[in-house]
Amino acid sequence: MPTSIGLAVHLALSELQRRGVDPAPFLVRAGLSEAALASNKRVKVRAAIEFLERVARALEDDWLGLTLAADFDLRELGMLYYVAASSARFGDALKRLDRYERIANEALDLRIVKGSGGRVGLFYNGVPRHIDRHLMEAFAVALVRLCRQLVGKRVVPLSARFMHHRADGRKIQQFLGCEVSFDAHVDEISFDARVMDLPLVGYDPYLNDLMVKSCDDALAARTPGTSPFQTEVENTITPLLPHGEAQAKTVAEKLNLSERTFARRLAAEGLSFGEILDRMRRDLAIRYLEQNLRASDITWRLGFQQPSAFSHACRRWTGKSPSEFRRSCVISAGPA
Structure with missing residues (x-):
């Protein structure tokens, strides 16, 4: 079963605590351990998806993924943040994320769609896509936030598409600033091709070399996952x-x-x-x-x-x- 560092779960826990709601029932129902989370052990992605869905219903927040991803400190992404932020251009940062994403989440496969300029696909491996809404939306929002922070501009995607259903997507459309469609055949964010060449404000070739080596070592240490x-x-x-x-x-x-x-x-x-x-x-x-x-x-x-x-x-x-x-x-x- 694919695992992740569980960032979304930890953010959801903080949201429950902020609102004075006991997280224990939701953790038990999703098959998660409070003690394991406290010691920063990896969590099963499927359990994380179930947990977010339960928390969203309890908090009556049908946009929980957006809520969680909209303002957390992007440095909480750990080495993924730094290997991306120290790259020369945004396209280079995406290539780093493409290569190393499974360090943070073994189920997520981020791909730059070849021959399409600025299209970025988000795919699941080893996890049924149809059971999720909140985690995929959190990924998309975090990716756009990362782009804006790294280039120092409010970059607006051309469009975003999601495979799951929503009757009204105005809330995420307002955040992203672009047309958003649901019930699509793919999960995908499209940028103007020129965005890929935008220089990053934190470019540091020495740090980037160091982070690439660290990420390569971490990737090699992960047990190769298979998609059933x-x-x-x-x-x-x-x-x-x-x-x-x-x-x-x-x-x-x-x-x-x-x-x-x-x-x-x-x-x-x-x-x-x-x-x-x-x-x-x-x-x-x-x-x-x-x-x-x-x-x-x-x-x-x-x-x-x-x-x-x-x-x-x-x-x-x-x-x-x-x-x-x-x-x-x-x-x-x-x-x-």
């Missing part, structure tokens, strides 16, 4: 769902596999495409109902043809109709 095939399949399905294209043949093609080989690899792990698809739909349905989306919207986002098909599936997953489950969420709202 199931997670690859889930992350391929995610952007296909709202378009009704989540079919085994389509997913196999996107993974450069024949349909037969695709089925054989799933079977080798004791899985089937139908099982994975159904489990993803269940997880997303529960999250969407908790977010109070309309049943008609959820029907479309999960790739069902008719509302009755979604209603039937919801009863099978939860024992309740969509409206009954939504009411139960309101009744049971709280730390649990």
Whole structure:
């Protein structure tokens, strides 16, 4: 399971404490240890995602990732901050982050999209993308803040895209200063190509050489992570769902596999495409109902043809109709 330094978790803990809320129930539910966090041990990324979702509901902050990333001291990123900040130009800083990001978070893969000028892609490895909103938004906000701080200017991206759903993205759009879209096929931030050549105010070739060596040593010390095939399949399905294209043949093609080989690899792990698809739909349905989306919207986002098909599936997953489950969420709202 991919791990991280848990910066977002620590920031969320501080937010809970600032508001006088006991973090213990949320940590237990997410499978996190207060003692382990106090000793700065690494945390599982999936547990961090679950923790942020629970904290967001408890604090009634549907933009928790933005809240946490908007004003923390960027130096808390540790050696990643310094290896980026001591680079010559912003494009060089991004290349450093591209190479060393997994020191801080083994699940995150930051890539400069080739041949596109200033497009930066954010990808998950070993973690299902569909379960997250807050952490991905925190990454994007932190990246834009880092750009602005390193170049000493309020750089505005051309656009930002996220794979998860939001009905109203004005809050993050206001912070980033650009058009933001959701339900996209990728998580991506686009800058003007000229931003890549902007000089950094903290350029220090001697410090940069030192930090590159330190990061290379830290990277070598990390156990190479692998992305389970199931997670690859889930992350391929995610952007296909709202378009009704989540079919085994389509997913196999996107993974450069024949349909037969695709089925054989799933079977080798004791899985089937139908099982994975159904489990993803269940997880997303529960999250969407908790977010109070309309049943008609959820029907479309999960790739069902008719509302009755979604209603039937919801009863099978939860024992309740969509409206009954939504009411139960309101009744049971709280730390649990």
